[in-house]
Amino acid sequence: MQGAMTPGMPLFSPMMPYGSGLTPQPVQNTNSLSILEEQQRQQQAQQARTSGQTPQLFHSQAVGGSTTTALPGNTPLFTTPLTPMTPITPATPYVSHLIPPTPIFVSTVNLGCKLDLKTIALRARNAEYNPKRFAAVIMRIREPRTTALIFSSGKMVCTGAKSEEQSRLAARKYARVVQKLGFPAKFLDFKIQNMVGSCDVKFPIRLEGLVLTHQQFSSYEPELFPGLIYRMIKPRIVLLIFVSGKVVLTGAKVRGEIYEAFENIYPILKGFRKTT
Amino acid sequence: FSNTKRERKLKSPDVLALPRVQCPNHPDACLVEDYRAGDMICPECGLVVGDRVIDVGSEWRTFSNEKALKDPSRVGDAQNPLLNGGDLTTMISKGTGAASFDEFGNSKYQNRRTMSSSDRAMLNAFKEISTMADRINLPRNIVDRTNNLFKQVYEQKSLKGRANDAIASACLYIACRQEGVPRTFKEICAVSRISKKEIGRCFKLILKALETSVDLITTGDFMSRFCSNLGLPKQVQMAATFIARKAVELDLVPGRSPISVAAAAIYMASQASAEKKTQKEIGDIAGVADVTIRQSYRLIYPRAAELFPPDFKFDTPVDKLPQL
Numbered sequence: 001m002q003g004a005m006t007p008g009m010p011l012f013s014p015m016m017p018y019g020s021g022l023t024p025q026p027v028q029n030t031n032s033l034s035i036l037e038e039q040q041r042q043q044q045a046q047q048a049r050t051s052g053q054t055p056q057l058f059h060s061q062a063v064g065g066s067t068t069t070a071l072p073g074n075t076p077l078f079t080t081p082l083t084p085m086t087p088i089t090p091a092t093p094y095v096s097h098l099i100p101p102t103p104i105f106v107s108t109v110n111l112g113c114k115l116d117l118k119t120i121a122l123r124a125r126n127a128e129y130n131p132k133r134f135a136a137v138i139m140r141i142r143e144p145r146t147t148a149l150i151f152s153s154g155k156m157v158c159t160g161a162k163s164e165e166q167s168r169l170a171a172r173k174y175a176r177v178v179q180k181l182g183f184p185a186k187f188l189d190f191k192i193q194n195m196v197g198s199c200d201v202k203f204p205i206r207l208e209g210l211v212l213t214h215q216q217f218s219s220y221e222p223e224l225f226p227g228l229i230y231r232m233i234k235p236r237i238v239l240l241i242f243v244s245g246k247v248v249l250t251g252a253k254v255r256g257e258i259y260e261a262f263e264n265i266y267p268i269l270k271g272f273r274k275t276t
Numbered sequence: 277f278s279n280t281k282r283e284r285k286l287k288s289p290d291v292l293a294l295p296r297v298q299c300p301n302h303p304d305a306c307l308v309e310d311y312r313a314g315d316m317i318c319p320e321c322g323l324v325v326g327d328r329v330i331d332v333g334s335e336w337r338t339f340s341n342e343k344a345l346k347d348p349s350r351v352g353d354a355q356n357p358l359l360n361g362g363d364l365t366t367m368i369s370k371g372t373g374a375a376s377f378d379e380f381g382n383s384k385y386q387n388r389r390t391m392s393s394s395d396r397a398m399l400n401a402f403k404e405i406s407t408m409a410d411r412i413n414l415p416r417n418i419v420d421r422t423n424n425l426f427k428q429v430y431e432q433k434s435l436k437g438r439a440n441d442a443i444a445s446a447c448l449y450i451a452c453r454q455e456g457v458p459r460t461f462k463e464i465c466a467v468s469r470i471s472k473k474e475i476g477r478c479f480k481l482i483l484k485a486l487e488t489s490v491d492l493i494t495t496g497d498f499m500s501r502f503c504s505n506l507g508l509p510k511q512v513q514m515a516a517t518f519i520a521r522k523a524v525e526l527d528l529v530p531g532r533s534p535i536s537v538a539a540a541a542i543y544m545a546s547q548a549s550a551e552k553k554t555q556k557e558i559g560d561i562a563g564v565a566d567v568t569i570r571q572s573y574r575l576i577y578p579r580a581a582e583l584f585p586p587d588f589k590f591d592t593p594v595d596k597l598p599q600l
Contacts, residue, residue: 204530208492215489222493222533223461224476243531276527 101197101249103258104160105167108193111154111175112186120150123181139174146170150178154185157193164192164255195252199262201245204274210241214268230265237261241269297326359402359427398430401444408448411467412459421451425486434485438478442470446478453490458497460535462563495520495538498562502542505561508551511589516545518585523576526583532572539564540572544580547598550591570600 117137121129127139136149146160146167156174161167168190179185207228211220220228227248230239235257240248247265252258299305299318307316307325316326402423409419425447429435435443445468452459461472468475483489496517503513520541523529529537539562546553555566555573562569576583581594 211492219480219483220492221476221479223535226531226533274527274530 099199100259101199101262102162103195103197103252103255104162105164105192106157106159106194106196107167107171107191108155108157109171109175109190110188111156111178112188113154113184115150115152115154115178115183117150117152120178120181124177139177141170141173144170148174150174167192192253194250195255195258196248196250197258198246198248201247201266201269203245204243205241205245205269206272206274207241207243209272232261232264235260239265299323299325359423397440398427401426401440404441405444405448408445408467412463414452418451418455421454422447425450425482428486429482432485435478435481439470441468442474442478443482445470445475446482449475449479450482450490458493460498460563493534495524495534495541498535498538502538502561506542506553506557508542508546508553512545512549512551515585515588516542519544519576519583522583526579528579529572529575535562536564536568536572538562539569540576543569543573544576544597548584548590548592548594573600
């Protein structure tokens with residue numbers, strides 16, 4: 001198969017491993033019909049276009065293309081490169097004009113020794129410790145800009161880093177600070193625990209409509225919290241959706257889950273756009 | 277005429293095993309119970325099928341023979357079959373004569389304690405629910421619904437670690453919502469010792485455990501209660517309802533809690549009528565801060581003229597409404 005790269009088509013390879021299973025389906029399918037139609041239309045468009053390519057490619061494309069939620073105005077044409085599929089950040093953003101949420105990382109590490117929080121708070125720079133309010137030292141460093149909670153058991157939580165590597169680097173820096181203060185700090189069990197991302201869909205949303213149709217996933221109690229709490233099953237992500245159109249996604253263990261969740265929720269939110 | 281004492285018979289929980297009484301002529305007819313005479317009567321032909329049927333209501337006294345001043349037969353409290361699963365116990369009261377005490381002065385027969393131990397916590401919770409409901413004058417149907425919800429949650433045991441009072445308060449909240457007369461979390465807090473946060477948490481957990489959902493609250497659900505607590509006439513209440521609904525339709529208050537919008541609407545309506553209420557008074561009744569009312573009021577004030585109902589009699593015209 002010669003390189004039949006039709007110009008201008010976004011490379012959609014990363015969708016293959018993720019596109020399957022329980023993408024959220026609303027209880028009353030107000031939107032699914034349109035989604036189905038679009039999927040069919042896209043499939044037909046793909047069929048028309050891929051007549052020149054190998055049948056193997058067409059088959060894999062059909063499998064990959066139909067299980068993901070179709071995004072209007074974005075006809076993915078899966079042109080396989082000769083290189084194996086790698087999840088690369090695509091040249092054009094996933095959801096046409098929108099910026100995908102860049103996640104913030106939360107990680108934990110065990111320093112392996114008991115710490116005296118009072119000495120740390122007194123001697124370290126940029127450390128605050130208020131035992132009556134919270135039982136940990138809150139330390140901040142400027143590069144990479146992160147915050148760490150250091151507990152007396154020796155465990156530490158590091159938040160605010162923009163990438164996995166930065167989170168690890170920041171955690172190492174904190175461990176170094178603790179080490180310099182005289183404690184035998186080690187660096188055990190570093191693990192990324194959580195990723196939080198926030199983004200904007202740029203239009204106001206009708207939360208009442210969303211909670212009616214997606215009852216089993218959403219919880220909207222204006223008395224308790226002004227945003228709608230949407231618990232997506234696959235991938236297992238919790239989204240906080242606000243009237244202004246801002247969305248916060250959290251609970252991801254890998255970066256792709258945040259993107260995938262955003263891809264899944266965007267067409268649903270478009271269906272509940274406020275018209276006034 | 278024989279005496280009218282009733283004896284309590286063991287009502288086995290598994291009714292299907294026992295032979296049902298049926299009218300011999302109409303086996304399909306559903307028998308009507310005449311509890312005053314203790315008969316089961318066939319509605320088709322009037323035949324008295326069952327005689328001396330057991331009355332499971334609360335105990336009652338007999339006046340048939342005047343000689344007996346005391347009525348020694350006791351059958352106890354009304355049976356509550358839905359909720360207790362067959363509570364049949366015997367309690368021995370403290371004796372009065374000298375013979376009821378043994379050598380040390382302790383009373384013989386001390387078994388006052390063990391009374392349906394399996395459901396003691398549930399009975400306690402029912403009592404608590406009844407007390408809470410009584411404080412805000414909730415009708416019997418809501419209390420019954422709350423008891424049912426609590427029973428379901430209790431039997432499921434998924435929320436076993438939580439304080440029973442918290443679960444009871446959350447059940448009360450859900451019952452009010454399900455009956456279409458929601459109470460705000462703050463109102464439930466006022467009659468319960470549990471914090472709003474904990475009630476909110478239990479509320480979400482219960483909805484998940486019972487796999488139910490509730491309707492979203494609207495501004496109109498609270499109007500009649502708030503307005504009558506403030507002593508506002510019906511005209512003002514209707515105007516406030518209209519204003520709140522219109523404000524939500526026109527999307528003047530996106531993201532605001534319906535309670536705050538309702539409070540602001542009441543403020544606007546009362547300020548335009550003869551019965552003016554201050555923000556603080558409304559805030560006290562509704563459980564919102566007066567700054568919150570101020571915020572929501574600022575959002576609806578610009579379009580006040582369209583929000584009022586067309587037939588409203590203004591005591592203070594729209595342009596003279598206070599501007600905060």
